[in-house]
């Protein structure tokens with residue numbers, strides 16, 4: 001499988017831009033608008049699609065009702081929507097389940113990288129790790145402690 | 158009136174040569190102003206902002222904040238930097254608590270830090286070090302840290318220019334959401350940018366500086382409804398207008 005290398009901020013930024021175009025926009029046009037290569041904007045489009053915020057058909061990006069809901073609400077409420085969406089991503093569900101089963105609800109980064117490497121074909125698994133943690137921290141699901149080099153379930157307040 | 162910039166001029170000396178950077182700048186900052194200062198590279202925008210917050214002294218003229226001479230440690234004025242200026246050895250929460258140290262302690266500081274961490278959507282990142290953060294999250298820390306002192310005037314020097322285009326869009330919109338929230342500080346914003354579209358998107362007032370030495374060429378009220386839309390023809394007319402005044 002592949003995983004889109006885009007942060008949550010980039011993805012929401014993309015939704016905001018598509019919204020300005022009336023909720024639907026051509027990918028190539030969007031890239032040109034921002035003086036970006038299509039390659040540079042594709043990960044954000046793929047990320048938005050994976051999270052169910054856009055539908056992509058024939059290079060047209062269209063916002064879903066959930067994206068509209070996200071854009072219409074405040075920063076705090078956005079977090080809740082992100083939490084639901086990120087929690088539904090298959091590989092993140094799997095990681096979460098592994099953490100639930102593991103002792104102390106923790107897992108070494110090393111082991112996490114190995115696990116991800118088996119699922120994502122890449123020579124740069126470290127950068128995917130960073131993106132996944134970016135998503136799961138936003139969602140309040142999985143955190144990472146860089147001192148102990150462990151990922152862990154985040155507690156709900 | 159919140160602040161008054163009166164006859165401010167600045168001259169630097171290097172190798173015995175005097176370089177005039179700012180030439181007789183005059184304007185006032187009112188409650189609810191969102192001022193963007195635009196102008197060509199090197200025209201003195203950053204210098205002007207540093208003078209306004211009291212980090213630098215003008216060669217002549219003065220800056221009054223609520224009628225008094227501005228001081229660098231004025232707790233009612235906060236600054237956001239282009240390069241984030243976070244302490245790498247401190248976590249997100251510690252970076253924010255640090256600015257509260259002199260005023261609030263322990264639990265009190267923690268409560269305020271948490272409030273602004275949540276306000277900018279940084280919850281979940283409290284114990285993370287800056288090196289682990291994307292540019293967008295770093296600048297969110299910059300915003301939270303500036304807001305945590307509950308400033309009356311927030312000054313920002315190109316806060317979005319080191320972010321990628323999409324992240325920058327996201328942060329602009331979030332900043333405008335915070336700005337629209339009456340329960341949140343500040344009362345007024347001064348933001349420096351060299352990006353005209355960005356200025357028209359954010360500001361209700363744009364101050365245009367000339368080439369060095371910077372003089373005020375125009376002080377424009379931007380009468381565009383919010384939320385603004387970059388695809389709106391009316392938006393483009395404003396962008397064109399500002400460009401025509403710069404060149």
Ligand SMILES: Nc1ncnc2c1ncn2[C@@H]1O[C@H](COP(=O)(O)OP(=O)(O)OP(=O)(O)O)[C@@H](O)[C@H]1O
Nearest residue numbers: 169170171178197198199200201202203204205351
């Ligand atoms: N401490 C200093 N000593 C000497 N010259 C300086 C000093 N600080 C700034 N300058 C000069 O003053 C001029 C204005 O600088 P300033 O950084 O305020 O411009 P700016 O409009 O912010 O530029 P930019 O768009 O590149 O950010 C520049 O020519 C700069 O070289």
Ligand SMILES: [Mg+2]
Nearest residue numbers: 202203204314
């Ligand atoms: Mg500058």
